Amino acid sequence: MFQVLFKRLPGNEDVKLPERMSAAAAGFDLHAAVAEPTTIAPGERKLIPTGFAMAMPEQLEAQIRPRSGLAFKHGITCLNSPGTIDADYRGEVKVLLINLGQEPFVITRGERIAQMVFQTVPAITIAETDELPDTVRGAGGFGHTGV
Ligand SMILES: O=c1ccn([C@H]2C[C@H](O)[C@@H](COP(=O)(O)OP(=O)(O)OP(=O)(O)O)O2)c(=O)[nH]1
Numbered sequence: 001m002f003q004v005l006f007k008r009l010p011g012n013e014d015v016k017l018p019e020r021m022s023a024a025a026a027g028f029d030l031h032a033a034v035a036e037p038t039t040i041a042p043g044e045r046k047l048i049p050t051g052f053a054m055a056m057p058e059q060l061e062a063q064i065r066p067r068s069g070l071a072f073k074h075g076i077t078c079l080n081s082p083g084t085i086d087a088d089y090r091g092e093v094k095v096l097l098i099n100l101g102q103e104p105f106v107i108t109r110g111e112r113i114a115q116m117v118f119q120t121v122p123a124i125t126i127a128e129t130d131e132l133p134d135t136v137r138g139a140g141g142f143g144h145t146g147v
C-alpha cells in the first residue's frame with residue numbers, strides 16, 4: 001500500500017480532489033479547476049488546471065489518461081496521453097486536453113475531465129557498453145514478422 005498526498009491549492013476548496021467513481025476503479029477522476037466555463041474549439045488544445053498538487057513515494061508515477069466517454073461523445077482527449085506526473089513534481093497537476101471533435105466543447109468548473117492512474121516505476125541503473133546481448137529478433141522490428 002502506498003500513501004499519496006493531495007494538497008488543495010488556494011482558492012480551490014470547492015473543487016473535489018481526485019476520486020475513484022467505483023470501488024476498484026484504476027483511475028482517479030480529475031476535476032477541472034477552471035475559474036469560468038472554458039471553451040475548447042475543434043482542433044484546439046488547452047492546459048486545464050485541477051486545483052491540487054501532490055506527493056507520492058518515489059517508486060510511483062501517475063499517468064493522466066483520457067476519459068473514454070468524453071473521447072467517444074465529444075472527441076476530447078489528452079494530447080500527451082498518457083501524461084506523466086513525476087514523483088518529485090510539486091506544482092499544480094494540469095491536464096492537456098485537445099478537441100478532436102467537430103463541435104466546440106465547454107469545460108465547467110468541477111467537471112471530470114480526465115483520470116489519473118498510478119504505476120510503479122522500476123528502480124534501474126544505467127551502464128554504457130560496446131556490445132549488447134544477442135537475441136533471435138536482433139534488429140528486426142517495425143513489422144518484420146509480417147502482418
Ligand atoms: O499531463 C501532464 C504532464 C506533466 N505534468 C507535470 C508533472 C510532470 O512531473 C511535469 C513534467 O512533465 P513532463 O516530464 O512530461 O514534461 P517535460 O516537457 O519533460 O517537462 P520537464 O522538463 O519539466 O520535465 O509536468 C502535468 O501536470 N500534467
Ligand SMILES: [Mg+2]
Nearest residue numbers: 084085086089
Ligand atoms: Mg520531463
